[in-house]
Amino acid sequence: MIAYIKGILVHIDDNAIIVDVNGVGYEIICANPFAFQSLLDHQVTVNTYHYVREDIQVLYGFQNEDEKLLFTKLISVSGIGPKGALAILAGVDIDGFVEAIELEDDKFLTGFPGIGKKTARQIILDLKGNLSSMISVSAQSSVNKAQDSEGIKEAQEALKTLGYTEREIKAIVPELQQENSSSTDEIVRKALALLMKKS
Structure with missing residues (x-):
């Protein structure tokens, strides 16, 4: 498992960043790639999640450990894949999101792309009580x-x-x-x- 990538940030686009590590360019898919804009052409350390399936291998990147933890928890929920988890992370305030789960506020959760009532209830069922370390x-x-x-x-x-x-x-x-x-x-x-x- 690749826990992080450390190298020079050489490229940013709408979906990903590319980090050069000793001449090898790692494409890392991010929720908010342009959040790294100020670090372009500088050395960066990007927290990563190495997603492996039979037909695909993808590196997902995060600005901090809390983002990464929330991503890993979200993709463990039935009905949420990496794309859905990234869509949530793209517009999420982590404290607010965790608070909504703890308070079983499914109305708040259904405000995110691709999250219907059934998925919102599944998120609450699976994650309530498991994210308290992330909340301020x-x-x-x-x-x-x-x-x-x-x-x-x-x-x-x-x-x-x-x-x-x-x-x-x-x-x-x-x-x-x-x-x-x-x-x-x-x-x-x-x-x-x-x-x-x-x-």
Whole structure:
């Protein structure tokens, strides 16, 4: 497996770059070839994925390890090939994309070329929880808050079915929001403990 190519960037076109390594030109297919424009005629190190099938061998290139990791994860999803993965990478904000997967936002995912509802659900099913190392601290925080909020909503519904009033439940929501758990069961247990104290 060719993990990276190091050499002189000698050519850029709409689909690929060519890197000269000791007189051998490696064509590397990229999502955004012109992102390397400032490095033309300079030495570059390009992260690569060596795609091998019976009838084809292709080098795909990436600006950083996060792009490469997302590419490899995407092509592992049923219904997404290298071209589809590159089309996503061409217009993706990695934090936003991973956040959409974690929050199961299939509407966001279907905004990418070739991604229908079925494929969006498959992406979420296959990749949710597997990309957290790629997401920034601020984005991770917003994901956690959203998940916490969802857990609290579910807990509120559970408490209503147990006979508690809207007023009683709302009185303890601020304390529940301070909890770190997004598990509905844990939130319900905490809520019941708080309600018993207040009764």
